[in-house]
Amino acid sequence: MTKRGQITLRELLAFDEGGVLRLLLAPSGQDVRVTGMIIGDEGPARSYAGRIVLAAGLFHSTGAATASIREAARRGAAAVVVRAGEDLAADALDVAEQGGIALLARAEWADWDDVATMLRSAAAYGEAGRGDRMAEATAGGGLAALASVVAEFTGGSITIEDTQFRVLAHSATGPEADELRRSTILGGRVPDWRVEELRRSGLLRTLWSSGEVIHRPADESTPERLIIAIRSGREMLGSIWAAADGRSLTPNAASALSRAAEVAVPYLVQHRLRESGARRREEHALRGLLAGEGDLSTHAWTLGxxxxxxxxxxxxxxxxxxxxxxxxxxxxxxxxxxxxxxxxxxxxxxxxxxxxxxxxxxxxxxxxxxxxxxxxxxxxxxxxxxxxxxxxxxxxxxxxxxxxxxxxxxxxxxxxxxxxxxxxxxxxxxxxxxxxxxxxGPALDVLRVLDAVRPVWERGSGPVYDLVRTDLAAGGELVRSIAAYLDAAGDVGRAARRLVLHPNTLRYRLRRARERFGVDLDDPDTRLLLTLAVRLAT
Structure with missing residues (x-):
């Protein structure tokens, strides 16, 4: 067991069920103590001893990450976290090895906020198993152990739920349990009709806005209940419900429930990080698969x-x-x-x-x-x-x-x-x-061709370029006329009807293209270039 306020690197990685971090190197082993976190370079006045340094904002290719690792090792840091990527300098691992400092990589799908949240939660998780009987009895057993311990302290049947009313853990259900508790546990979540009833009664509003234990007296269908919200600061994480199934709640049930809500925080945060990490990993994999980027086999495996x-x-x-x-x-x-x-x-x-x-x-x-x-x-x-x-x-x-x-x-x-x-x-x-x-049909291939020739067109010059650019700047009347003429395979009458013009008006415009810009519409190469140009321009 580490000292109060500390956690080992091994414990931190075990907490990280969502895979936010990946261990690259631990030359001093995984039992080094972590005492806190530093984001970037917080100046020479801040102690690095035992801390994890997040190399945020540093690009591997510049060598800045390697310099950060060297400086963190010199100042006694426990580990450095770099962003994921294949461009980590070859000497970065050597620098970490020589400095005896652990090196971790942030997952591609995660950001620095995810890393910071996970590290803070891991520290709180380490604290959750220390300090009093309830916390120590819960340590290592997670929410299931907490539910059992709280049942013992309160004398009630316990369910621990997230904000979506899904049951994350519950104590043993005795023969006296009411039907609502049984259906909630069997279904893995509070029934929709019950959620709506709690919403209409105002109980949920009270629960989400209060930090106190809420007492709900017994009625004809349900036993007496105590409820408390689980919060991390202002963030709502879930709730704990204690039901008096066939027996009375203990005199100290409310205070026990209050303490349980404190002990539950890191476990609920871990649950949220795990779910969020899974969703973001899958989103990252799907985005990579559809874009054809990254390790496609790994993306497919991640998505099952x-x-x-x-x-x-x-x-x-x-x-x-x-x-x-x-x-x-x-x-x-x-x-x-x-x-x-x-x-x-x-x-x-x-x-x-x-x-x-x-x-x-x-x-x-x-x-x-x-x-x-x-x-x-x-x-x-x-x-x-x-x-x-x-x-x-x-x-x-x-x-x-x-x-x-x-x-x-x-x-x-x-x-x-x-x-x-x-x-x-x-x-x-x-x-x-x-x-x-x-x-x-060929419409897709035409688009592919246009996409391919667009860079060539944008760099080009000559009579056709001068015509298209000049006319578009003046409103594009001539370009539209030429486009209709080319689409009609040189049939002036058909093109004029499409443009709602007299054929002589269209002939005048085509003659103007030759006289003003030197564009010969009888030349097949010119017609091809013009066809591409007007398609790109319109």
Missing amino acids: LPPDLRCAVVLAETGPDAPAPGEGAAARGSAAERVLEVLALHAASYRPGVLVLRETGRVAALVPVRGGDERDVLGLARELDALAAATPGAAPVWVGAGAVAPSPAAASGSREEADLVVRVLRARDGGPRHALAADL
Whole structure:
């Protein structure tokens, strides 16, 4: 057991169930004592002895992280935490080894706030098992041990719940337990009807706003109960409920419950960190998989996806809301985000195994295709389109489905196609708002070609460039006329009808392109360059 106010590196890593930190090196072993935390360089007046230094804001490639490790070792720090990445200088491990200082890496999905919160909570967790009989009896046994100990101290049946009314731990349930307790424990959470009843009665409002033990007298259906909120500062973490099932609560039950709420804090924080870490790891893995970045096999493993799972990506993207009278841009933006939230929930429930990534202005869903018609993926796209269209006042939404990929490692190709589908649909004003990649023919390849030649066009010069840039600056009348002429395969009459012009007016404009800019529309290379230029410009 370490001294009061301290925790060993081994205990800290054991507390970190969410995997916020990864141990790279511990030349002095894992039983070194950690006495606190320092973020960055807090100046020469601050003691580093026994502390963990967070190398926040330092980039490996500059050598700053290595310098920070060397300085931390010189000043007696227990460990240094660097950000994750493959660009850590080769000599960083050597410097840590020579200095006898532990080196840890922050997980890619985590940020420095996650690290700081975890370290503070680990210290509090270490303290939770010291100080009095309740704390010492709980140490090492977690919330289940705490529930049993509190039951002994209060004489009641105990449940410990999080803020979503899920049961995290409970004491033994005797034959006298009321039906509500039994259903809550069996279901793993407080029944919805009970939560609504507590909300209507005002008890939840009192619980969330009070730091005192709340007494709820027995009634016809439930026994006497004592309840207290579990808080870390102002943050609400959960609650402890003590029910007098078949026997009276002890005279000191309220004070015992108050102490239990203090002891429970680090355990509830650990639970929250574990859940938050799992969600963020999965989000990081899904984002990497869809972007084709990082270790794709590891991303798939993190998400529980078999390496041979056929899958496709469905992408829903919102456009700007139609402005309502007196409505500001912020309100329109929030309406767009609300409809995307609804689409994200619908996509997640479309079928088992669908993974959803929410991004600003869009929702991406990775859909398993385990058999049957590959066009079944279109079903989700169709449903998302219909749902968005049925939402009052919602912004327009375009939904694209990429081709089925042979494995999760190839999902980025399907994501790229889904993105191209959305771009094509957006450009076709008034057309359908959902489609499969296979339904759009060469339109996707045209977009790929345009994306590829855009950098070349932006660096170019010559008569065609002068025409397009000059005319667009003046309103683009000539560019639109040439675009219509090229789309009509050189048929002046058809192009003029599309532009609602007299054919002679269009002929005049085309002649002006030759006379003013030296652009010969009879030359095939010029026509090709102009075709690309007007497509890029319009």
